[in-house]
Amino acid sequence: MTLDQLKVGQDAILRTIGGEGELRHHLLDMGLTPGTEVTLRKVAPMGDPIELELRGYELTLRLADAAKIEVDHVHETDRAARDERRHAPVPHPGVGELRKAPSYHDRKNGTVIPKGQPLKFALAGNQNCGKTTLFNQLTGSNQHVGNFPGVTVDRKDGVIRGHSEAVVTDLPGIYSLSPYSSEEIVTRDFLLNTHPDGIINIVDATNIERNLYLTMQLMELGIPMVLALNMMDEVRANGGTVMVNELEDLLGVPVVPISAAKNEGIDELVEHALHVARHRECPGRIDFCDAADGRDGAVHRCIHAVNHLIEDHAVRAGLPARFAATKLVEGDPLIERALDLDKNETDLLGHTIAELESDTGLDREAALADMRFSFIERLCEKTVVRPGESREHKRSVAIDRVLTGKYTALPCFIGIMALVFWLTFGVIGAALSDLLTLGIDALTALADSALTAYGINPVVHSLVIDGIFAGVGSVLSFLPIIVTLFFFLSILEDTGYMARVAFVMDQLLRRIGLSGRSFVPMLIGFGCSVPAIMATRTLSSDRDRKMTILLTPFMSCSAKLPIYGMFTAAFFAPALRAPVMIGLYLFGILCGILYALVLKITKYKGEPVPFVMELPNYRFPSARSVGQLIWEKARDFLQKAFTIIFVATVLIWFLQTFDARLNVAATPDSSLLAMLGSWIAPLFAPLGFGDWRVSTALITGFTAKESVVSTLTVLLGSEVALESLFTPFTAVVFLVFTLLYTPCVAAVAAVKRELGSARAAAGVVLLQCAIAWVMAFLVHTVGTLLGFV
Template sequence: MTLAEIKVGQDAVLRTIGGQGELRHHLLDMGLTPGTEVTLRKVAPMGDPIEVELRGYELTLRLADAAKIEVDNVHETDRAARSETRHAPVPHPGVGELRKAASYHDRKAGSEIAKGQPLRFALAGNQNCGKTTLFNQLTGSNQHVGNFPGVTVDRKDGMIRGHAEATVTDLPGIYSLSPYSSEEIVTRDFLLNTHPDGIINIVDATNIERNLYLTMQLMELEIPMVLALNMMDEVRANGGTIMVNELEELLGVPVVPISAAKNEGIDELVEHALHVARHREVPGRIDFCDATDGKDGAVHRCIHAVAHLIEDHAQHAGLPLRFSATKLVEGDQLIEAALQLDENETELLGHTIAELENETGLDREAALADMRFTFIERLCDKTVVRPGESREHKRSVAMDKVLTGKYTALPCFIGIMALVFWLTFGVIGAALSDLLTLGIDAVTNAADHALTAYGINPVVHSLVIDGIFAGVGSVLSFLPVIVTLF
C-alpha cells in the first residue's frame, strides 16, 4: 500500500520513500524516513491533502506526494492519548551561567570582539515559526527591505534596538540547508560567505521536534548561536513545559524561552546573542551520532571517515568541516564542487557511502535524515514534557468534524459564504452605505448652498459639486460594503 491509501485513524510504518531530487529530499527533511510510524489524522473534504502525525508533530501532504510513499504494517492506531497532566514552567540559567562549562571554552572559535565593535547576526528558522514577528521586536522601525543580490528573495536588515553596533538579517524561512529552493540556497550562501558573528535560531516550541532539524545543521556551521524557543506561552498555557536547562546542556548552545508576539524574553535573548558573539562561543556540540547504536554507528563512522578525507579541502575552501562532511554524505553537488576532490578521493568517498548504505539498509539521504531525527527524538524524550490537550484544541477538533467533514464541509462553506454576502449587501453593509450616502448628500447640499451664496464661477461650482463631491461620494458609498465584507 501507499500512504495515500490508508484510512483515517490507521497507523502505518513507512517502508520506502519515492520521488526524486528536491521532492524526495524534502520528504526526508520532514521526518518521513523508512521505519517511521505515521498516523492518518485528517483528509480534506475533497480528498486532498491529508494530514498525518509522526515524531510528535502533524504534517500535511498532497495526495500525489503521499502516493509515492510505500507503507506496511497498517493497523488501527494504538497511539496513546494526549496526557491531561499539567506541569509548572521550569526556570532556566541567566546570561553566561551555562557558559561556565568547559565545553564552551574548549570550542571558542577565536579572539573576543571588543564591546562596541560592529556585530552582524543572522535570524534563521522554519517558516511560520514567528521569525518576522521576532525580527520586528528586535529592530522596531530600524530596518530596511530589499532583495538578496541577483535573487528575487526578500531580504530584511535592521539594527537591534538599543545596540547600534548590532545588525540582524532576517533570512528566508526554510526547513533545512539543502541546495534545492532559492530560499535555501540564499540562506546557506549568506551563512557560509558572509560569516555572521552570530546566529539567532528561532524555534517553534509547540512544534520543537520539527524545528530542531534545521538547528542541528546550523550548529554544524560552528558559528556562535543562540536558540530562541518561541511560543513558550502557548506550551505553558496547555500545561506543557520544556526543560530548558537540560536542552541547553545537551545541545551546547544557550536556549532562551520567548514569546515574540508578547515581547517576552526578547531583552534576555539579545543579551545572550551579544554574549556568544563577542566571546566567539561556538556550539559545544556538532556530533549527533550514537556510535554504539547500529544504524547510528554506521552513520557515525561514515561521517568521520569523510571528514578525515576532506579535512584539507574544507580548510582550503573555507568551509566548516562537519557541515561539509554531512553534505557530501547527502550527495550535495555544490559542496562537492567547492571541495574539488581528485579522482581517487571521489572513488574513496563512493566506497565509504556504499558501506554506509549496506550497513544501514538505507540510501545515503535517508540514513542521514534518520540519524538526525533519532537524535531529536532522544533529545525531546529527555527535555520536552508534552502539553495536555487544551480546551481550545478539543473545541477545534469537534468543529472540524462538521466544518471539514466529507459530506458537511461544502454545505457549511456555501452557507457561511451566503451569510457573509447577505450581511454585507443586505443588512449591515447596505444600512451603513445608506447612512453614509445621507451624510455625503448633506455635506454636498451644504457646500452647494455655500458656493451659490458666495457667487462663485459656475464652471468652478460645477467642478466642485458635480465632479469632486459626486465622484468621490459615489466611491465612498461603497466603502461600508467593502469594510463589512472584509
C-alpha cells in the first residue's frame, strides 16, 4: 500500500520513495529513507495534508506526494514509550582540557593564523534550530527570532563580542547542501564560494538525529568546524543527555553543549571556534561508510572510486574532493557542471553508479541518504540518552487537539484573528492612540503659544505649526496601533502557531493555486510588506514565490492604519470604526483571492509547491524577542516619521504656501501644489474625489503610506475639514482605493530585488493602481445605484 492510505495511529515501514526531482531529494534529506518507520499522527481539518512522526520529529506531507511512497508492515502503533528515567548531565571538559582521543587536534592543515588576524565564520544549521538566537548572543545583535521554519531568509553579518577580528555570518536554515529553495542556495553558495575560516554548526539537541544529516555534509567540506548542541537545557529538563565527549571523538570535531536562549556555553563555543579556525583544524572524519560489506560497503566503494576519478577536476573547480564526489553520486547538476568531466569520465561515472544501484537495490540518491542516516543511527545509539516525551511535546499535542482539530481549527483561527484586530483597533491600540493624540495636541498648542509670544515670522510659524507639527504629529498618533498589531503578530509567530496555520490553510490556498507555506508571508504582510516579500524566499517553487509576492500588496500593511484611523474617526461613529477597519482587511483579502484565481488560470498555471514542513513544538513567547520586534518596528516607524514623512511634509507645505513666482500664494488654489495636483485630479473624478488635494496626498503616499495623512492634514488643517472633500460614502471609496493602490517605494524596491527586474516592479505598481481604480469605481457605481450618493 502507499503512505496516503495509512490511518491515524498506524505505523509503517517505508519501502520505496517515489517521485522525482528536487522534491524527492528533499524528502530523502528529511529522513524519509527506505526502512524508516513512520507514524501517521494527524490529518489536517480539510483532509489534506497529513502529519507524520519519524526520527523523533513531526513532518507534514500532502496526500498526493504520500501516494508516491510505498510502505509495508502496516500495524497499529507500537512505538515503545520513551524511558522516563532521569539521567544526570554528563560533564564536559572546559577549554584547553585534553580529550581521550582528540583526533581533530591532529588535523592541522596550513599555516596557523596569528591572533588579531581577520577570521570569517559561517553559522549554519537546520531551519528553526536557534541560529538567529545564537547569532544575537555571539554578536550582541538584535535580529528578529521566530518559532517558524525559515525566519532568516538572508545572510546577516556581525562581529563576535570581545573579538573584533572575528566576523560571523548568520545563514538561512537548510536541511542539506542540496539546495531545495532559494534561501538554501544562499547558504550553499556562501560556504562554497566565500571559503570561511570556520563553521559554527548549530544542532537542535532535542532533534539531533535529523540535524546531524547536515553536519555530515558540512564536515565533507574540509573547513574547520565546531558543533554547537543547542537546547541542551530542554534535553536535561526532560531527563535526557548527550555523551558529548564520545560524540566529538566519533565525529572528530569539537562539540560544545549550549543553550542559546539562556546564554549558556557561549563563551566556550567562541573559544573553540577561534581555536580551530586559527590552527586550521579540519574535521577528523569525512568518511561515514561502514566499508565492511552490505549497502554501506557498496556506497563506500562507489564514493572512493568517484573521488579518485574527479580529484583533479575538483581542485581546478575549487571544490573539496570528497564533497564533490558525494554530490556527483547523488546527481547534483550544479556540481556536474562545475567539474566539467569529459565523455570517458562521464561514462565511467555512470558505470560506477550503476554498480552502486545494483549492489544496494536502491537508486543513487536513496543509497547516499540511507548511508548517512545509518551512520547517524549508530552514532546516536552510542552517544544519545533519549529523554522521556518532552513537556514541550506533550503540551503541543494537547494544544493541537483544539487549534488543529477537524471541527475547531478554522473557528479558532477566525476567533484568534478577530480578537487580534478587535484589541488592536477597538481597545488597546485605539485607547493608547487617543492618549498620544492628546499629548501631541498639548505639545502643539504649547509650541504655537511660544512662537506667537516670540513674534516669529508668520511664514516660519506656519512651517513649524501647520507643516511639521500638523503633518508629522498626525502620523505619530497612530504609532500605538501599529505597535499593538506587531505585538500580537510576534506572539503568534513565537509560539509556533503560524506553522499550524500554514498546515490548516494549505487545502484552502491550494484552491487558488498556492501552498500553505504562502500563508505565512501573506500574514506577515498585515504588518509590513517588505519582510513579507522577503519571506517568500522560503518557498522552493519559483511559481509560488512570484504569485505570493504579487498577492502580498492585497494584505493591508500597518502603514495604512493611519489613513483608516483618520477617515473612520472623521466619518463613522465610535462603535462602527473597528468593524469598518476589519471590513477593509477582509475586502483586501477577497480581492487577493480573485486576483490569485486570475493568475492561476493565466500566467501561473500549474500546481503549487509541495507542502513539506517541520512542525515545531509550541513555545512560550520570549519577552526579549517580542520586545525586540516591537522596538524595531517602532524605531522604523519613528525614523520614517522624522525622515521621509518630515521631508514630504515640508515639501507639501512649501508647494502649498508659494505660487509659481515663489510669492506667498494668495489662495490655496493658486499655489504650486494646486497646479501640480490639478494635472492628475481628473483621473479620480469618476471615483468621487477629484479635488487636487486628494490626488496630491495619494502621490505622496507612494513614498510612505502614512504621508497621505500628513499631506491631508497640512492641506486641510484638521480632520474636521475632511468633510469639505468627502462624504461618508466617498470616504469609503477613497479607503478602498488606498487599500489596494501601489505599495510604498520600500516595498517596490523589495519586489524588484526578489523578482530581479525593474520592469516587473514597475508592472506591480501600475497593476495595483489599475486594480485599485477599478475596484473603487465599482464600489462607487454600486453605491450610486443604491442611492448612497
